[in-house]
Amino acid sequence: MCEEMVSSVAMYYRPILTHLISIRGATFRKEFGQLGEVRSLLGKGVQIMALTTRRSICHTLGMNRPAIFASLPNKPNIKYVVHAKSSSIEESFSQLVEDVRRLRTAYDRTIVFCRSYNDCAQIFIFVKKRLGKEYTEPVGAPDLALLRLVDMFNACTLPAVKNSIIQQFTDPNSCLRVVVATIAFGMGLDCPNVRRVVHWGVPEDIESYLQETGRAGRDGQPALAILYYGGIDMSSVNIQDEMKDYCKLNKCRRNFLLKDFDGDDDVDIPVVTDCSCCDICSESCKCIACEDINDKSFY
Numbered sequence: 001m002c003e004e005m006v007s008s009v010a011m012y013y014r015p016i017l018t019h020l021i022s023i024r025g026a027t028f029r030k031e032f033g034q035l036g037e038v039r040s041l042l043g044k045g046v047q048i049m050a051l052t053t054r055r056s057i058c059h060t061l062g063m064n065r066p067a068i069f070a071s072l073p074n075k076p077n078i079k080y081v082v083h084a085k086s087s088s089i090e091e092s093f094s095q096l097v098e099d100v101r102r103l104r105t106a107y108d109r110t111i112v113f114c115r116s117y118n119d120c121a122q123i124f125i126f127v128k129k130r131l132g133k134e135y136t137e138p139v140g141a142p143d144l145a146l147l148r149l150v151d152m153f154n155a156c157t158l159p160a161v162k163n164s165i166i167q168q169f170t171d172p173n174s175c176l177r178v179v180v181a182t183i184a185f186g187m188g189l190d191c192p193n194v195r196r197v198v199h200w201g202v203p204e205d206i207e208s209y210l211q212e213t214g215r216a217g218r219d220g221q222p223a224l225a226i227l228y229y230g231g232i233d234m235s236s237v238n239i240q241d242e243m244k245d246y247c248k249l250n251k252c253r254r255n256f257l258l259k260d261f262d263g264d265d266d267v268d269i270p271v272v273t274d275c276s277c278c279d280i281c282s283e284s285c286k287c288i289a290c291e292d293i294n295d296k297s298f299y
């Protein structure tokens with residue numbers, strides 16, 4: 001960065017607000033990861049406020065003994081559930097198809113996040129085919145975007161179609177119930193009544209997982225975060241070990257997510273004491289809701 005730019009940054013941005021360094025700096029936008037260099041050029045006296053999800057940002061920015069104001073991203077209304085991908089897409093999503101068929105526009109708003117375009121297309125095509133004429137509302141209506149119960153959103157989706165899907169999904173009166181998507185969907189999405197976020201495949205790290213599942217239950221009502229993992233996820237070098245450990249846990253998942261997020265063993269995790277916490281906490285519960293949930297593969 002040239003000196004002129006550095007001095008204009010110093011002049012106009014006091015304090016400098018930054019975010020997205022920890023994750024985006026490593027992958028998506030490498031320039032974020034180089035902000036530490038910019039800081040070193042600014043000299044002393046320029047205050048920095050770093051808004052982030054991870055303490056590693058302090059190292060990246062070369063901050064010395066910063067004042068930290070931390071808040072855990074705990075959403076007590078989200079229940080965490082994990083399934084091994086022991087079955088095919090067809091088997092795993094049959095329950096969703098049956099429920100959409102039965103409940104139609106009363107089906108809870110659901111996002112299915114996929115790791116690849118291929119998975120996204122495969123799941124969407126399966127659901128669409130299986131629903132047949134019931135894919136649109138009312139049954140047998142033409143295949144128009146405004147009449148679909150299920151849609152697909154990924155990097156290949158045209159911008160106008162993307163906008164239309166976002167608009168449908170956030171409109172309380174629209175037909176759209178399920179969006180099968182890559183993680184491009186949901187950035188800046190403000191849809192309060194998403195009841196389920198399903199991950200078909202494991203996100204790369206815990207921050208991403210917490211951020212993506214945070215799109216569920218923004219209205220404070222009960223919501224589900226369901227993660228499917230397979231052997232390919234467990235052997236992937238792109239997926240952090242903590243996320244792999246999360247899939248194989250035999251103790252409370254919420255506790256693990258929040259402890260890892262904070263990185264401090266002494267932190268007080270706000271506990272959810274009943275079975276609405278996670279599938280592991282449900283296992284030891286005998287209430288009717290848990291017995292029911294444990295019976296169904298999808299939920």
Ligand SMILES: [Zn+2]
Nearest residue numbers: 252277278281
């Ligand atoms: Zn739990």
Ligand SMILES: [Zn+2]
Nearest residue numbers: 275285287290
């Ligand atoms: Zn229970």
